[in-house]
Amino acid sequence: MGELRIRENKSRAFTTGLPQCLADSSVLAFNVVSGCLVDCHYCKYQTKDPTRADSVHLYTMLGQQVRDELASMSRRNCLPQMVLFNTVSESFFGNALANQVAGEVIEALFAAGVYVNLTTKGLMPRSVMEIASRSPHLITVTVNVASLSESFHRLFEPRVATPADRFLMIRRLREMGVPVRGRIEPLIPTENDSPKDIEALLARFRDVGVKDVVVAYLHYGVDVANRLARRVSRVQTALLGPWYRGPNGETVHLVDKEYRKRKYAEFKQIAQRYSMRLLVCACRNADIFSGRCFVMPAPIKAPEKKVLFKE
Numbered sequence: 684m685g686e687l688r689i690r691e692n693k694s695r696a697f698t699t700g701l702p703q704c705l706a707d708s709s710v711l712a713f714n715v716v717s718g719c720l721v722d723c724h725y726c727k728y729q730t731k732d733p734t735r736a737d738s739v740h741l742y743t744m745l746g747q748q749v750r751d752e753l754a755s756m757s758r759r760n761c762l763p764q765m766v767l768f769n770t771v772s773e774s775f776f777g778n779a780l781a782n783q784v785a786g787e788v789i790e791a792l793f794a795a796g797v798y799v800n801l802t803t804k805g806l807m808p809r810s811v812m813e814i815a816s817r818s819p820h821l822i823t824v825t826v827n828v829a830s831l832s833e834s835f836h837r838l839f840e841p842r843v844a845t846p847a848d849r850f851l852m853i854r855r856l857r858e859m860g861v862p863v864r865g866r867i868e869p870l871i872p873t874e875n876d877s878p879k880d881i882e883a884l885l886a887r888f889r890d891v892g893v894k895d896v897v898v899a900y901l902h903y904g905v906d907v908a909n910r911l912a913r914r915v916s917r918v919q920t921a922l923l924g925p926w927y928r929g930p931n932g933e934t935v936h937l938v939d940k941e942y943r944k945r946k947y948a949e950f951k952q953i954a955q956r957y958s959m960r961l962l963v964c965a966c967r968n969a970d971i972f973s974g975r976c977f978v979m980p981a982p983i984k985a986p987e988k989k990v991l992f993k994e
């Protein structure tokens with residue numbers, strides 16, 4: 684497990700590192716920590732610097748910093764329409780201070796009327812769930828569960844909270860009136876993408892009150908391939924490699940297009956049988972789909988200018 688270093692402020696609380704489908708929108712990204720202690724073996728965000736997981740920075744004054752930055756944006760009429768929370772890291776990794784900072788930031792965003800789109804593989808503490816439940820019209824929580832299989836968990840994401848705990852969290856959030864979506868990512872050929880795997884996951888999501896689920900295959904590429912080769916058994920990576928090989932033997936980012944199309948069609952049929960909606964992440968499948976799989980709030984209206992004098 685890497686070392687957690689405590690800092691006060693970031694140079695800027697928000698960033699513009701967004702998925703392609705949101706690039707031209709009034710949306711900002713936010714992360715409580717730099718780096719990620721969950722450190723999933725397939726994570727493309729942690730490939731830039733292989734030592735990143737050894738020094739994760741937690742910023743304790745982010746609540747105040749976010750309030751200040753939002754106040755300044757409000758004065759300039761440029762509040763974001765939405766903030767994506769946890770874009771390149773996981774806040775809910777079981778640290779009380781990180782939980783507290785996350786709660787303070789969500790409260791600050793709600794106070795400014797900014798919609799929060801929070802994605803997690805972790806466990807939100809009760810205190811943060813209660814904050815979310817006070818403004819359910821301003822938040823969607825997306826909970827990612829890639830597989831129910833213990834071997835998948837051990838092999839690819841050993842520090843992620845167990846599926847049972849995440850489904851329990853979803854149930855509590857739904858009971859508290861918080862909107863929740865599911866996400867199944869990354870799909871990895873032959874590891875977790877059989878119709879049986881998907882059906883089992885969709886059934887669990889439906890049982891805890893989730894109707895919309897977003898799916899996407901693993902985004903591979905040379906950096907992720909090298910990271911997996913370092914961390915996952917060679918036999919496993921040798922089995923995975925051929926799925927991500929182009930016509931000239933080069934490593935490619937995505938599984939074959941026709942394979943993905945066929946699989947997504949299969950998964951959608953299963954979802955229909957469960958009266959659920961299965962959405963495919965267009966950013967991860969730009970060669971097949973376009974559009975957004977995010978819940979988008981109505982744009983924030985600029986305050987009306989007061990008319991001081993009438994003619």
Ligand code: SF4
Nearest residue numbers: 719722723726771772
């Ligand atoms: S929790 Fe998310 S950001 Fe953190 S390592 Fe896993 S995939 Fe990457």
